[in-house]
Amino acid sequence: MPRQFEIGLVWHSVRSGNLGVGALSVGNIALARRAAERAGLTPKFTVIGPREPGPIYISGPDISAREITGRYMASPGGYWADLGHLDYVLDIGAGDSFADIYPDKRFAYIMATKAMAIARGVPMILSPQTIGPFSRQPHSAAAAWACTRAEAVFARDPLSMAALAKLAPHAKAFQAVDVAFALPFERRPKSSGKPRIGINVSGLLFSGGYTGKNEFGIEVDYAALTRGLVAALLARGDVEVMLFGHVNSPLPNDDDGVAVDALAREFPGATKVAPFTSPSEAKSFISGLDFVVGARMHATIAAYSSGVPVVPVSYSRKFEGLFGGLGYDWMVPVRGLTTDAAIAYVLNAYERRAKLAADIARGSAIVEAGLETYVAELARCFAAAAARK
Structure with a gap:
């Protein structure tokens, strides 16, 4: 029977009103599940993200959720304790929050989740996200440290990959694509009348x-x-x-x-x-x-x-x-x-929408290759972590 493998999904959300963050969360769960199964593991997910209103739309018997608050981060029974139960952390930085353009309090929380995972000895991957911009200190140095200590860092676009190379040249860096490309859906029929x-x-x-x-x-x-x-x-x-x-x-x-x-x-x-x-x-x-x-x-x-x-x-x-x-x-x-x-x-x-559709069809191979780059490395890292236990 496949071994259970506990994955913490940090800066994801089970109920975000920003459906982009929700799309990242659903997509990353699907891809991490695929990688775990490829590694012969049965995944269990803990979704860790900010406190938000609204109904829950991501749930299941193998999914639980935690809310990031000051108390949760500071309490020995909060994030630190949850890290002790995890085999791996996937930190997605809410897609575009791993940067120094936001208020310092926000950056402090974004960094704290990474620093505590590193201190707890839990292997961490930075899932496909926008990297930067970083133009201030100590923000740049802190971000570079986290990238270098991560098992892998995935940029979701070439500009982010270039920013990562400049920020943390020794990080184990990969270029992938946004995990929301893997968001499942039910295809609807086109209109039989007006477009x-x-x-x-x-x-x-x-x-x-x-x-x-x-x-x-x-x-x-x-x-x-x-x-x-x-x-x-x-x-x-x-x-x-x-x-x-x-x-x-x-x-x-x-x-x-x-x-x-x-x-x-x-x-x-x-x-x-x-x-x-x-x-x-x-x-x-x-x-x-x-x-x-x-x-x-x-x-x-x-x-x-x-x-x-x-x-x-x-x-x-x-x-x-x-x-x-x-x-x-x-x-x-x-x-x-x-x-x-x-x-x-x-x-x-x-x-010219037929031309746009053709350009999308040509780009689909890049999307699939980017998703496979991510899944393959996740599977390798998950298998290695499971073998060490």
Whole structure:
């Protein structure tokens, strides 16, 4: 009978309203399960992530959850005790939080989970994620130390791989792809009538960012871009426009539903899609669309990985890094297009959606190779750890 193997999934979530974090969590569980079974092991998962509201959508007899709080991290009976029961830690840094661009308190928590696993002697892999940017001390030195002490570090795009090589040249580094490409879903049929165009609305960008002052530095006026696209598409009369979100947040300026509701009131000819209850439900819906434009990265990954032509609207290098690594250049960049030019670009991409679909099909081999790189190394590391016990 295969031996039970305890895996801690750090900075994952069983209930995040940000369905991108949920997609990472579901995808990484699927890939870690595949790797464990390849190594002849029966996995059991402890999902360790921040305290969040909302219903649980990841559960099972072999899945338990812990919430990261100050008390949990400081108590001898909290994270430290949980580490003692684990055979391996997979730390995904919530996808893009392993960087020094966020408040120091956030970085301290991101580092503490890694430092304590290292101190406890539990082997740790940094699962595919954005690495950096790092430009401050002691943040850079601390991050480099964690990368060097990890059993392996996986960058999810070429830009992150380059950042990792500069940050920690002696780390055991691999380039893979975002684990959300492995998110399971049920494929939906395409419309038998008008083509359905999905507009994934980012409440964060619609509000002008967390500060309302466009701290991301995007050149387009995102709210005007979105309104212009909806108006132009509705004016055609030959498509159905579907407005949907991918982040349900208690913060009004980050909640996609607030922006979707505002646009639905302004454009009654568009169809408002009810908030999704899980990342797989969202991806299943997206799979039935004919074209997507989106500003939440994992909504665009859901489109790409289900073969739907998609134009991401970028607000950070994680977009350019991820899709550039797939040879997929269809994107509204952070800088380089005016709002009117971006609207024209997206409308032209819709007309050329067969070309986008062909480019996605060509990139699928890169995705599969990246996922296999990750699974193969996980299987090797899991088997080695089990043999040492």
